[in-house]
Amino acid sequence: MTVIVKKTTQIVAGMIFLYGAYVVIHGHLTPGGGFAGGVIMAGAFILVTLAFGSDFLNLKKEEAGSTATENISILMVILLSVIGLFIGAKIFFLNFLPKGTVGELVSAGVLPLYNIFVGIEVTSSIFIIFLALVIYKEEEST
Amino acid sequence: MELAISIITGLMILGAIYAIHAKDLLSAVIACGIVGYGLVICFLLLKAPDLAIVQIVVDTITLIIMVAVVLNSSREEEYSGMDSQGTINAVLGLIITIVLFYFFYNAILNLDIFGKGALRMAKAYIEGAAEKTGSANLVTGVVFDFRGYDTLGEATVLVTAVLGVIAILRLKGKK
Numbered sequence: 495m496t497v498i499v500k501k502t503t504q505i506v507a508g509m510i511f512l513y514g515a516y517v518v519i520h521g522h523l524t525p526g527g528g529f530a531g532g533v534i535m536a537g538a539f540i541l542v543t544l545a546f547g548s549d550f551l552n553l554k555k556e557e558a559g560s561t562a563t564e565n566i567s568i569l570m571v572i573l574l575s576v577i578g579l580f581i582g583a584k585i586f587f588l589n590f591l592p593k594g595t596v597g598e599l600v601s602a603g604v605l606p607l608y609n610i611f612v613g614i615e616v617t618s619s620i621f622i623i624f625l626a627l628v629i630y631k632e633e634e635s636t
Numbered sequence: 637m638e639l640a641i642s643i644i645t646g647l648m649i650l651g652a653i654y655a656i657h658a659k660d661l662l663s664a665v666i667a668c669g670i671v672g673y674g675l676v677i678c679f680l681l682l683k684a685p686d687l688a689i690v691q692i693v694v695d696t697i698t699l700i701i702m703v704a705v706v707l708n709s710s711r712e713e714e715y716s717g718m719d720s721q722g723t724i725n726a727v728l729g730l731i732i733t734i735v736l737f738y739f740f741y742n743a744i745l746n747l748d749i750f751g752k753g754a755l756r757m758a759k760a761y762i763e764g765a766a767e768k769t770g771s772a773n774l775v776t777g778v779v780f781d782f783r784g785y786d787t788l789g790e791a792t793v794l795v796t797a798v799l800g801v802i803a804i805l806r807l808k809g810k811k
Contacts, residue, residue: 517689522771525685527779533693540700561802568795575788587784593770602770608780612791619798624701630805 495545503545511538518613522602528609532616539621543628557625564618567611574604574611641678648674659712665702669695686775 514534521527543553578588594601651670658664672695679688718726761778769777779787 522773522776524773525775526689527686527773527776530686530689530693533690533697537693537697540697544700561798564795564798568791571788571791575784587781587788589769589781596766596770597772601772602777605769605771605776605780608784608787609776612787615791616794619794620697622798623801626801626805627701627705 495547499545503541507538507542507545510541511535514538514613514617518609519606520599521609521613522605523597523599528612529616531609532613533620535613535617536620536624539617540624543624553625553629557622557629560618560622560625564615564622567615567618570611571608571615574607637681641681644674644677644681661706661709661712662703665699665706668702669699672698686773 514531514537516531517524517526517534518528518531521531575587578584578590579586581590582588589603589605591603593603596602600606648671651667651674655664655667655671658667672691676688676692676695679685679691761782762774765774765777765782766772769781771777771781
């Protein structure tokens, strides 16, 4: 890519990532949530990969890391929902943390945690699909 | 508002028809974008910002991936003339469309007026949801608390889809 694209990406990509993180963390207060914010964060990663490119081995390493992140975060979501089986009313998907005041950042019990883990999972999933399309084409040519 | 939604839906149908008939695959992909972004405006008019955010972001990422795929493959679509099988298919499609239109029209006459009235379940969700879940955003409260099983299923489906993509696209070890 040209210098203009690279310089613009350097300035913009971090802001896109921060905006995605904002949408995820404020998911229980403002519109958005884990799915929307996760795809925005994945967009930042895809922008960097498209603008700068990278050598094949580096992308391969990144794909392995993303797969691990994705599986760990979906396991954390299942773990959070199973914890409800052992605390208090003993119901699957129980909101076991104190709810706090409606409208504050730290409130709503476990809902922000679900949002954050689903956001990480969606980010790595979309990024893996993009990387798979890039990597396996290069694997064919080498 | 219903007039605006009708116009946008008509534009979306035109875009979809153009996407089928376009000679160049790149313009077909971009015509698919008309459908996605028209849906975003429909969601905003219906006061559903959560869905609009998800739709606009997913549509943009999909467009990028599709353009990358199209540029790496042959852009021209092969088109052959309509034979007898094509004529039969077209007539069958027309008949099925008319039958479905008749039944849907009769079903719509029995529905509530657009935007009026709510189901018993929806009322139970809306009343006091902020106190029950502690979440100021009703959609997050429904998605992660009332309908947590549904969301867990969606997240699992996404993981399974990614595993499937990796398994299908890999070249090493595939015979």
